[in-house]
Amino acid sequence: MLGAIIGVCEISYGFAMSSNRRDHLLDTAIELFYRNGCHTTGIDKILAEAGVAKMTLYKHFKSKEDLVLAAAQRFHDRAREEFEEAVNDKNYTPKERLIAIFDVLREWMEGEGFRGCPSANLAVQYPDLDHPIHQAAADHKRLRIKYISGLAADAGVPNPETLGEQLVLLIEGATVMTQITGDLTHADQAKEAAKVLIDAALATAA
Numbered sequence: 001m002l003g004a005i006i007g008v009c010e011i012s013y014g015f016a017m018s019s020n021r022r023d024h025l026l027d028t029a030i031e032l033f034y035r036n037g038c039h040t041t042g043i044d045k046i047l048a049e050a051g052v053a054k055m056t057l058y059k060h061f062k063s064k065e066d067l068v069l070a071a072a073q074r075f076h077d078r079a080r081e082e083f084e085e086a087v088n089d090k091n092y093t094p095k096e097r098l099i100a101i102f103d104v105l106r107e108w109m110e111g112e113g114f115r116g117c118p119s120a121n122l123a124v125q126y127p128d129l130d131h132p133i134h135q136a137a138a139d140h141k142r143l144r145i146k147y148i149s150g151l152a153a154d155a156g157v158p159n160p161e162t163l164g165e166q167l168v169l170l171i172e173g174a175t176v177m178t179q180i181t182g183d184l185t186h187a188d189q190a191k192e193a194a195k196v197l198i199d200a201a202l203a204t205a206a
Contacts, residue, residue, distance in 0.1 A: 022060045025050045029071040034118050038068050038125050069133050076140040094155035102191035109178050116179030157201045
């Protein structure tokens with residue numbers, strides 16, 4: 001169940017290649033943009049890897065930035081769906097789901113080809129806050145906070161939005177530190193810090 005969001009292999013996060021030409025092109029772009037960066041990945045490289053003609057690209061996308069934006073949206077939708085599926089294990093209690101987030105995080109980091117958070121990488125490459133690609137990355141983070149806040153509410157936390165933001169900050173910090181240092185124990189430390197925050201938040205409900 002976790003393989004699709006953890007292993008950065010054939011397609012970033014291991015997504016299966018689509019037979020549809022547009023989707024096939026997007027999946028190839030996702031992999032190359034994550035591996036090499038958006039600005040350093042040329043259109044010709046994407047077309048060669050995807051095995052499609054330039055006419056096919058411009059039939060579906062007006063520009064490279066349109067392709068980047070569509071790839072980001074496709075990736076975010078799939079990653080969010082599969083991340084939440086992994087955490088929403090029916091055998092977990094609501095509190096256990098909050099902690100399981102960090103187990104999923106570590107398994108993703110252990111995957112071959114891990115190069116940090118794709119959304120954060122996009123935001124760095126498109127730093128203008130008003131740029132549609134930067135906004136797509138920001139929307140993904142906001143939805144992550146909303147999802148985790150929902151888990152906190154299910155667990156009975158009185159101020160779930162606060163805990164949701166705190167846990168996302170731990171996720172982001174652990175992801176960046178692991179990307180920079182290659183030290184997977186940052187995910188373990190984030191998990192232990194999360195337990196402290198979760199217990200403290202639940203204690204206020206007693």
